[in-house]
Amino acid sequence: MRTDLAGISLKNPLIAASGTFGFGQEFGEYFDPGILGAIATKGLTLEPRMGNRGRRIHETPAGMMNSIGLQNPSVAVFIAEELPRMRSYGTEIIANVGGAGIEDYEEAIELLEATDISIIELNISCPNVKEGGMAFGIRCSSARRIVRAIRRCCTKKLMVKLSPNAENIVDMAYTCAEEGADALSLVNTFNALAIDIENRRPVFNNVTAGLSGPAIKPIALRMVYEVAKAVDLPVVGIGGISNWKDAVEYIMAGATAVQVGTANFVDPLTMPKIIEGMQLYMKREGIQNLSEIRGIIGGNHG
Amino acid sequence: MRTDLAGISLKNPLIAASGTFGFGQEFGEYFDPGILGAIATKGLTLEPRMGNRGRRIHETPAGMMNSIGLQNPSVAVFIAEELPRMRSYGTEIIANVGGAGIEDYEEAIELLEATDISIIELNISCPNVKEGGMAFGIRCSSARRIVRAIRRCCTKKLMVKLSPNAENIVDMAYTCAEEGADALSLVNTFNALAIDIENRRPVFNNVTAGLSGPAIKPIALRMVYEVAKAVDLPVVGIGGISNWKDAVEYIMAGATAVQVGTANFVDPLTMPKIIEGMQLYMKREGIQNLSEIRGIIGGNHG
């Protein structure tokens, strides 16, 4: 299942999604993270962040909302304390970078430039931080500014993570492609609302929070399909993937690789199970290489 | 629970959503449709439509996708054959109108002008017909054209039904308000994709289809909240409402009334149960009028 993602060769197309796999350590108790195609780190920012106060998790039908607020120890601490251990897993590490203003992003990237990480995932789509974050991911004009700025200082592979709240996901993808992104990953969480009717106020202090999980899969899959068909970049599909069938759907929609998020919480062994399931599936169907089915429903890949 | 919707007085804020309640007849076997605040008809078009071929229904986690394709007997046949019976229920009838081009919409409205129906729900958001339909509901400029044209020929209350696929739901709401809409209802279904991996093709002939049900509620609720806060029109909340608590959440987000769709399929008695549940809730909480809680989480209503 070896997969080429923008020139980086992954063992397989299964990537742990940012913010759902920590820095890998917790899952090490359950399986060897080295079997994964890659791990995207928890969203990193220039300065350490303690994240949001109040409720952070709310369950919804077949989904969950979160308002973690990019709690992280900072890029510098990540590089010093987490990266060496993550390196030892023997899988590709993708640094997911968030931020408030363009300068923050730039400085964070600069620090990462000095490491041996080969892929940066630029999170312009986190709905849970007040300043910056998702704001960049809604309109093409803002996205263009940040991708252009980051591209200038980033010699690593640059994967831009798109928000499903973007006004037009395909235009957004074009914009990122034009500004030199090497790959796109989508989707981040959907902006959503839950109300605590007993107390007559929003469940979350920030009012809205990000929806993820199986509930969003049909919408996310449609977006991945549209983007993969439209742009000539590798697309990493994300959203509600819980089993190997979901992963195969994304590949058939045109995704080069996939990320698994919420499902890691539901069962820490989700990802090894998906890898195994896909291997069996490929064997059963006589598929040598996923390119035989990639985009087979009508994308431009495969 | 009497509710004023743009000057029309409804018994209560519970409206059967278009396309999920037929013309009421089927539910008459289970309860008296006269207890509802209103019934929105199946989407009507100028010409009869047989709808889409192939699979029309696909279940998803906590949701469903449909690709019915506006199957309906035409506005004229509706007026002649269905409306008289619907009138006998003694509840408000809302004519939901779809169409391909602006002229179709206009002619359909003209026919309805000659009836005693007081509310038209303009469906600019159906994702399941190739021409027209949702196309109008994505960008403000197209929405403006159609709402303006319809407003000119429509003396009834005009409620525009928004698509969650709109590029910017708040701008869309402003646009409709500017063009003279009397009310807004949202959301219609989310454009979504499902793939039949065995046969390596989309489940639906039209490739994409509309996602509805509890899965979408958190996103739809957020949109209703944003729109109710932004515009000075009554907003009818739709999306995943399955029980009285969901309905109360929408009211607290700022909705004047709510529509129940998919949940009618899950249990034909959903709507009477919601009405009863809300009555008990109001009694328990000492709420005389829903305006006491409407928009209480921070909208401009109540």
Place this chain on the structure above:
Amino acid sequence: MENKGYREFPVISNEAVVENIYRMDLGGDFIAEPGQFFMLRSKGAGPLLSRPLSICDISQGYLTFLYAVVGEGTAILSRKRPGDAVQLLGPLGNSYKVKSERKTALIGGGIGIAPLLYIAKTAEIKPDIYLGFRDAPFFEKEFEAYAGKLQIATETGGVGYRGFVTDIRNWDDYDELFACGPMPMLKALSRKVVDCELYLSLEAHMACGIGACLGCAVETVHGMKRVCKDGPIFSAKELIL
């Protein structure tokens, strides 16, 4: 107008008759016509939509379903044990009666044999019954008491006629045929039958089961019809398959 909706019934027994095929008996006094179906679900757990299942049999005090485990909904069903409860809406759909003045055969393929038992049991005169299976037959003994002639076909030839049940014979010496099974079987039968009335019981993906969603539409010479409300039984002449 009754305020009925979904009602809960206790599981009396729920056992595999062969691998992946279960028979479930629910306690209650059921009144329904042969050929009808119920929408079925678990209480507060499992998928959003209910699953349609045909009436296989009704006896004093209980109702029988015969079902194949094909996905999540039927898997959950198969884990029900005596004393658990399931919720039913129905009976739904139209029905079919074998009439004494018509020489009738019932033809079932695979799990499509389910509705034939109650149809045979309520017949005015014993119909001939033809049951087709991929490999090993199941549940066929239950039909013995109610069949004029009972004939089995298996594709592998292990039991009875080797091949498709539709190829067992020429059907035109019957006045009337009733068939239920996979679509290719129903299509094959439609093509073969020339001179007798053929009724087909159809399946379709359903959301509501009561005629409201138009999800189960099937094309007929009289326009679109709903499998749940106008069917599930249609005259083959009327269908555009």
Place this chain on the structure above:
Amino acid sequence: MENKGYREFPVISNEAVVENIYRMDLGGDFIAEPGQFFMLRSKGAGPLLSRPLSICDISQGYLTFLYAVVGEGTAILSRKRPGDAVQLLGPLGNSYKVKSERKTALIGGGIGIAPLLYIAKTAEIKPDIYLGFRDAPFFEKEFEAYAGKLQIATETGGVGYRGFVTDIRNWDDYDELFACGPMPMLKALSRKVVDCELYLSLEAHMACGIGACLGCAVETVHGMKRVCKDGPIFSAKELIL
């Protein structure tokens, strides 16, 4: 590193001890520390996320949970019958041991009494136990064998001390206190206790239970900590409640 994850265990019994409070026993040989918890769910049905439940007791061949039915997840749990199975991940979190050299009291409020039993049972020396209830006490007899002193408080005064369990006495003559219960109770206790070591077992909404999602974060003087991984037991001194 073991490839463990969720494992299935059979329900041996599952009965209401009073209205809405259930005791569930699961069969198996469990090894866990007092104060730890499990993430628990049904197989292939029910909500997406698992529910955290404390270890109430472990005996030869079985594990006991004591839980309140508050929503969908616990309602589904309450319908499980002997022979059904549930899936568990764990044991998870840190633990708490009553040490012989420290004069210790365990204080529980409402369903917060659940973890106290196994803590008392595994204590090096019998702790004093104080249990508070709204109205009628429940499960209190189970503690008798393991308590130095056992005292009950009820808000209505029906049994034992009338009022909050936190107000039963001055706590400062204990060396150490362990408390579990609703947040207002824990806060009240934190304010009252001056001179002894206070440990609190916290609750938080959890997605993963293994430290990955950061959903259960709680603010401490050493920054954000995770209730599931760094807790559920924290020294009151370190918490910013």
